[in-house]
Amino acid sequence: MAAGSTYTKISSYTLGSNQTTVTFSSIPSTYTDLVLIAVPFSTQAGTSSNTLRANFNSDVSSNYSYTLMYGDGTSAVSQRGTNATFASFGSISQTSATAPYISIIHLMNYSNTTNYKSILVRDGRGDEYVEAWVNTWRSNSAINRIDLTRDGSNQIKSGSIFTLYGIAAA
Amino acid sequence: MPSHLGIYASQISGHLASASSYESIATVNVGSGGTTSITFSSIPSTYAHLQIRGYSPSGAYTNMRFNGDTTASNYRYHYTVATGSGSLSSGSAASTAYLPVTGGWGTSSPLAMITDILDYASTTKYKTIRDFEGIDANGSGELYMSSDLWMSTSAISSIVLSRSGATFGQYSSFALYGIKG
Numbered sequence: 001m002a003a004g005s006t007y008t009k010i011s012s013y014t015l016g017s018n019q020t021t022v023t024f025s026s027i028p029s030t031y032t033d034l035v036l037i038a039v040p041f042s043t044q045a046g047t048s049s050n051t052l053r054a055n056f057n058s059d060v061s062s063n064y065s066y067t068l069m070y071g072d073g074t075s076a077v078s079q080r081g082t083n084a085t086f087a088s089f090g091s092i093s094q095t096s097a098t099a100p101y102i103s104i105i106h107l108m109n110y111s112n113t114t115n116y117k118s119i120l121v122r123d124g125r126g127d128e129y130v131e132a133w134v135n136t137w138r139s140n141s142a143i144n145r146i147d148l149t150r151d152g153s154n155q156i157k158s159g160s161i162f163t164l165y166g167i168a169a170a
Numbered sequence: 171m172p173s174h175l176g177i178y179a180s181q182i183s184g185h186l187a188s189a190s191s192y193e194s195i196a197t198v199n200v201g202s203g204g205t206t207s208i209t210f211s212s213i214p215s216t217y218a219h220l221q222i223r224g225y226s227p228s229g230a231y232t233n234m235r236f237n238g239d240t241t242a243s244n245y246r247y248h249y250t251v252a253t254g255s256g257s258l259s260s261g262s263a264a265s266t267a268y269l270p271v272t273g274g275w276g277t278s279s280p281l282a283m284i285t286d287i288l289d290y291a292s293t294t295k296y297k298t299i300r301d302f303e304g305i306d307a308n309g310s311g312e313l314y315m316s317s318d319l320w321m322s323t324s325a326i327s328s329i330v331l332s333r334s335g336a337t338f339g340q341y342s343s344f345a346l347y348g349i350k351g
Contacts, residue, residue: 006347007192032197032345033223065308069252069315080254082309108282109225114341118225118282120304132252134304134313136279167223169197169345 004170007035012163018043018155022148024164029111029142031166036105036146038089038123039161044154046094049101049128053086055147056117056137060085063138070131087135090123092150095157101125111142190350193217197345204337210346211328215291218351220326222287224303226342227280234285235330236297236320249301249316254309279307280341290326297326 008031011024027034040052062083069078081088090103103123110117117137124130137143146164150156198208213220248262283303290297297320304313320326331344338344 004194005190005192006194032343065306065311067252067254067304067306067311067313069250069258069313076250076258078252078254078256078258078313080306080309080311106223106282106284108223109280109343112225112341115227115280116278118280118305120282120284120302122302132302132304132313132315134282134306134311136306136308136311138278138308167192167347168194169223169343170194 004168006166006168008166008168010034010164010166013161015156015158015160017158020149020155022156022160022162024146024162025144027144027146027164028166029144030168031111032109032169033167034107034110034143035165035167036089036103036107037161037163037165038103038105038148039100040092040103040150041097041100041157041160042092042094042150042154043157044094044150044152045096047097049091049093049097049125051151052089052092052101052103053149053151054089055086055149056139056143057141057145058147059137059139064135065138066133066135068131068133070129072129086149087119087137088121088133089148090121090131090133091125091129092156093125097125099125099127100160107143113140113142115140117143193348193350195346195348197343200338200340200342202340204339204342206332206337208331208338208344209328213290213327213329213346214348215325215327217291217348218289219349220287220290221347221349222283222285222329222344223347224283224285224342224344225280227278227339233332233334234299234318235332236322236326237324237328238330239320239322244321246319246321247316249314252313254311279305279311281305287326287329293323293325295323296321
């Protein structure tokens with residue numbers, strides 16, 4: 001079997017100021033999967049969390065959906081979102097939380113042009129939730145741009161970290 | 171244990187994992203007509219762990235076998251599943267190493283899966299497999315986490331994925347990676 005080193009950093013951001021949107025653009029189509037590591041905070045007051053949102057290729061139409069499982073220490077439940085205008089990349093801690101959520105987001109077969117896109121997410125914060133998501137973006141287009149935002153009018157906080165990696169299959 | 175040991179290590183230390191820590195070993199891309207099984211053979215024993223990253227637009231529940239061992243009693247699994255509402259469900263069986271999601275709810279919404287085979291080359295321990303997979307079809311779908319066990323102290327040298335009464339459809343892709351310790 002052929003073996004080749006992979007898992008290559010494509011781009012990374014450590015925010016030096018609050019941002020409404022964090023964008024990964026001109027994503028090369030030469031990998032098989034993308035992996036995004038997110039360590040975000042938001043500027044919203046509070047100690048809880050909100051949703052880290054993502055849009056692909058500037059698509060803000062209702063072409064997204066998800067199935068979610070999460071545990072809060074008392075119960076383990078499932079939820080579903082349909083005809084959404086964004087993908088859910090896990091949770092983002094509010095500004096006074098003592099710890100960030102850490103999300104590992106897998107964009108599988110992101111550059112194929114024959115099928116919809118499936119995205120697996122695992123995220124959690126020890127004092128709130130443990131979560132797992134599967135998202136679908138109903139598009140046959142290769143993903144070449146990812147825009148990250150948070151819900152509501154608040155911003156992604158300075159100091160948040162986002163790193164995008166590419167994995168190339170043999 | 172995280173899916174990507176090198177990435178977790180880099181988060182802790184602030185440095186990226188070595189480029190040679192995660193290597194692509196082999197890939198099976200399914201063409202027109204589909205295939206009844208996916209095989210990875212002659213797997214080198216030089217890595218610490220293996221990972222299979224899969225994508226499949228169609229098919230059914232996937233079984234996983236190691237080194238040609240088809241003895242059902244050598245395998246166990248437990249899983250938890252989210253179906254979009256209510257409490258999580260779970261199940262278990264002593265019959266197979268089992269990757270539980272039905273692959274492809276229609277050809278448009280593909281299954282995505284990440285399967286970690288930990289300490290696969292050990293000759294003193296049984297093998298633990300962790301699977302994370304799901305499919306969402308905009309109002310239907312499932313999200314699974316499963317833990318599987320192969321009760322053998324043999325190093326894993328081959329892996330066969332197969333579907334019960336179904337095939338892996340065209341555009342399915344399964345890639346095997348090695349993670350160095």
